[in-house]
Amino acid sequence: MMVSPKSAIKHRLTYIVDGGDILNSQKVVVANTRDDSLTFIDLLGAETEIMDLKESILYSGNRNMQNIYLGPYELEGDSRGNLYCTNVFDNSILKIDLKEKKVKDILAVGKNPTCIKCFENSLFIVNSDSNSVSVIDTVAFTLAENIQVGGKPVDIEIDEKSKKIYIASYYGQSIEIIDLISHDKTSIKIKNNPVKMILKDSLLFVLTHINNGVTDISNLSIIDLTRNMEINIGNFKGIFNDMMIIRGREIVFVTNMDNGYLYRMDIESRDLSSKTYLSGMPNKLGWDGEDMLFITNTSNNVLTLFDIKQNRIVDNIKVGKEPNGIFVLK
Secondary structure (H helix, E strand, O other): OEOOOOOOOOOOOOOEOOOOOEOOOOEEEEEEOOOOEEEEEEOOOOEEEEEEHHHHHHHOOOOOOOOOOOOEEEEEEOOOOEEEEEEOOOOEEEEEEOOOOEEEEEEEOOOOEEEEEEEOOEEEEEEOOOOEEEEEEOOOOEEEEEEEOOOOEEEEEEEOOOOEEEEEEOOOOEEEEEEOOOOOEEEEEOOOEEEEEEEEOOEEEEEEEEEOOOOEEEEEEEEEOOOOEEEEEEEEEOOEEEEEEEOOOEEEEEEOOOOOEEEEEEOOOOEEEEEEEOOOOEEEEEEOOOOEEEEEEOOOOEEEEEEOOOOEEEEEEEOOOOEEEEEEOO
8 A cells, every 4th residue: 555645754763673773764553453453654665564463473373362353452662673562352462573574472461451561671561451460571571470450550651760660540540659679569549530641750641531420521630759749730621542742841632532633732831732633533642752743543544644843734644444552663
């Protein structure tokens, strides 16, 4: 399938694996939940490539799929050129060789594994229906342990300096903290149901849903981790499910179940500075670290390219069915 990204796409993204090899530059990978595939998008070459995950699993001789459908959902990479994919239907994790675009292994974890993060030689995966966090040794690709957490964990952040992980517990209305050195567990109670976190130094930005049974409302707050204090920023009409902080202070929201808009907010002024209509159900966010934002759309089955500096849509690239997670090769 050929696409034609506009000339505004000019940022060079590179991903360097061990030995100094550089994979194809300026690439984005999208997990397509409903057709068990990954879409590799080469923005410079103006082309896309579909990887059939089940076919690759069978070709590699690994037949340990627990279900007919995989449900690829979120993506994460390591420094050795491997891509990891959570499968929400199969309750498993795939290890994929990025250079060869082949599934190397598959490993069972908890039920409905969603968010995945890599730190040092470990993967941390939240299992939303098992109320647990699976820890995987990336070198041996084996399950090291399962840590029980609060009801419906949905997101995870890692403080690499203090070696602590933060888990958003949706039903528990809390942020659970696990010290990876001492293994101590603490928690911070919050007012609403958390769906997304971003850690910036000693501040934890938390996007939540307010379930009042009448109106769909989302909230943004900041937790000062030095004082365990929650600071309310404001409420927003609609169901927001992802956010990203750019340039230190500006935050970008996506709403996927309400009106199809991309919202931008300046944290210091606490004002919604702009909104752009994307149509459909905009979902997950990715960012190249400069001016390009990537947004999956689960109803239109496209990846939207949005120029942050010019505040406009650059292109909509067709991907697989129900796209979710985004991984930018850099």
